[in-house]
Amino acid sequence: MTAAAQNELETDVEVRPDGRARVVFRGRLNEQTVVGCWGLLEKELPRTKVETLQVDVSGLGFCDAAGLTLLLYLNMGRMTPQATVSVFGLKADLEKIFRELTLEDHEAFHPQSAIKSDSFVEKMGRKVRQMNKDFQEEMDFLGAVVASLPLSIFHPKRSRWTETRRIVELAGANAVPIVSLMSLLLGFIIAFESARRLAEFGAQLYVANTIMVVMVRDMGPLMTAILLAGRTGSSFAAVLGTMKINEELDALETFGLDPIPFLVVPRILAGVFVTPLLTFYSILMGVIGGVIVMLELGFALPLILHQLASSVHLNDLGAGIAKSAVFGVIVSAVGCWYGLRTQQGPSAVGLSTTRAVVTSLLLIIVADAFFSAISYLLK
Amino acid sequence: MMNAPDDIAISVKDLTVGYEDNVILQNVNFQVRRGEVFVILGVSGSGKSTLLKAMIGLYPPMSGEVWIDGGNLWAAQGKERLSLLRKFGVMYQSGALFGSITVLENVRLPLDEFSNLPDPLKEVAALARLKLVGLGDAADKMPAELSGGMQKRAAIARAMALDPRILFLDEPSAGLDPITSAGIDLLITSLHHFGFTFVIVSHELPSIYSIADRVVMLGSGAKGIIAQGKPAELRDGAADPWVRRFFNRQPDPSHSLETS
Secondary structure, eight states: OEEEEETTEEEEEEEOTTSEEEEEEEEEESHHHHHHHHHHHHHHGGGSOOSEEEEEEEEEEEEOHHHHHHHHHHHTTSSSTTOEEEEEOOOHHHHHHHHHHOOTTGGGGSOOTTOOOOOHHHHHHHHHHHHHHHHHHHHHHHHHHHHHHHHHHHOGGGSOHHHHHHHHHHHTGGGHHHHHHHHHHHHHHHHHHHHHHHHTTTOGGGHHHHHHHHIIIIIHHHHHHHHHIIIIIHHHHHHHHHHHHTTHHHHHHHTTOOHIIIIIHHHHHHHHHHHHHHHHHHHHHHHHHHHHHHHHHTOOHHHHHHHHHHHOOHHHHHHHHHHHHHHHHHHHHHHHHHHHTOOSSTTHHHHHHHHHHHHHHHHHHHHHHHHHHHHHHHO | OOOSOTTEEEEEEEEEEEETTEEEEEEEEEEEETTOEEEEEESTTSSHHHHHHHHTTSSOOSEEEEEETTEETTTOOHHHHHHHHTTEEEEOTTOOOOTTSOHHHHHHHHHHHHOOSOHHHHHHHHHHHHHHTTOGGGTTSOGGGSOHHHHHHHHHHHHTTTOOSEEEEESTTTTOOHHHHHHHHHHHHHHHHTTOEEEEEOOOHHHHHHHOSEEEEEETTTTEEEEEEOHHHHHHHOSSHHHHHHHTTOOOGGGOSOOO
16 A cells, blocks of 8 residues: 655555555645646556556545546546546535546547548549649639739729729838838849959959849849739738638629639739839849949949940840739739638638748749740840 | 625726727726626627726726736736636637647647646546537537537637636627527536636627526616616616616617608
8 A cells, every 4th residue: 555645635545466456535636736646646556457446535625627637537547447447435516527527438539530541642643633623723713814804904994993003002112112122232242242253353344234134134023023922922812811711702702793803803913013113123223232332342433324234235124024024923813822712720821821922932933944044045 | 915705706896998088988896706697798889898808807997906806907917917817717709719729729728838737637637628518529620620609619618728717708609599509508507507607798688598697787878887687687677778678679769760
């Protein structure tokens, strides 16, 4: 026999070699005393294979929810698997609650069924089917957008220009400060880095050419698109996702309003309009950043401007701007697509936003690589 | 520190709550007795939810006091405040279950954070609470898989996780069908028999008649309590005709569409 007295609880644990065990509680069984006697029970009870366990609580003066939980735990046989357990001596009021809560059917809480591991082929098949379904849905979405665009363009009265204007302001005008800072610093970085290398060849004047070519053809459109993906694409996904969860999209549909022309088209139009403008502005700010560095290096402003003007053609600027319009479509469409696909649950909007940003970035880089290859081949 | 007699669970004294210059409730006074089902009711916009938020420590009052189990909630700091917060559990109107974890994990969460019980016992404690609200077989489900009534039951189970003696329920029957709503009423009545004190915000009359020991009624323009007592008494004998109309579900004649 082992006896333990701690605080207000006395616990006797007796385990006989024939498999019969008896636990006696006296005093107060509350959270503090349960924690105190837990170690003793855990140490003594599983020592021998227990076949019958009797828990005598007739000496308990007080038992709270924590105490009741311990009794339930013992009664469920969690500490003495395969043993027949009986708890006796409970006061009438506690007995009622205890019987109400008896978790004899505790296995029902953890159904072991339905956990079946699939074979590799099954997993692959399911994945391919899902990819096929996703692709079909993406094409449906793209088709619906393309079908809705002419209506918006050729029937301007039916378009939601107020909404488009609001989005242009949010995605465009409000992004000007961050684009300014990012592009100016980008101009500084390109100028400083190229100046160091070109100085080795006595060709620092060509820093102007480097900045102009890099900003106009690639960094301007690319960095602006990346910024828009993080700032605007994510916002589109979050707004449409929240609308879906709040059943606002269902409300639109029951009015007979299709969410694509109503919500998606204004965002895509705003994206196509805003991205080239921001890109042009970004190029300008990047070049200004480079010019500031060149002035610091001691070059005269007319010389720098002449060098800048001679380094790119109007075609290059046109290609950069055209590319940015495509990036704008990608960012807006992907943001809206993931927003409309948002599932239920609190993490769903976060998931849609993350997917929108990651997919946008990936598609932007893929599109940029495609444009670079085309441009090289056309030369 | 002790301010309330032993049979008083909650005491609200001269409570004034509002937003900036907009006073919603002024000098509200009432007491909730231990083991009582106490209902706060009133029309939309009368300040029921604001009062509840002030009583559970979410919305600071402009003035006045809320005493819970003899402790002044808004004057308490640090550990004292934490121990007062543990004296009650709250079920929010939407359930407010954490959607990314299972129902069992929802109920277990407060135990994991605040209880010293050994881990295996925490699980059994959470299961027992779910069983108590009739959700024993929904333990492994995600909240989104539950119906509205089941979510409210799970939220009640979570509110009981730390074994509080007082439960605040915000609109437990709102948005539920009559059968599910009656099931929630029955659950409240059963838990009441286990000695819980309930403070319930509601305006569901059938539910109020079925469960409430006492009610206070907030008036929309009055910025305070316009009636209190047993629901049947207020229905039949309230001095204010508006209160009688409310309890008898009679429309306000001034709002009638008929012009003749």
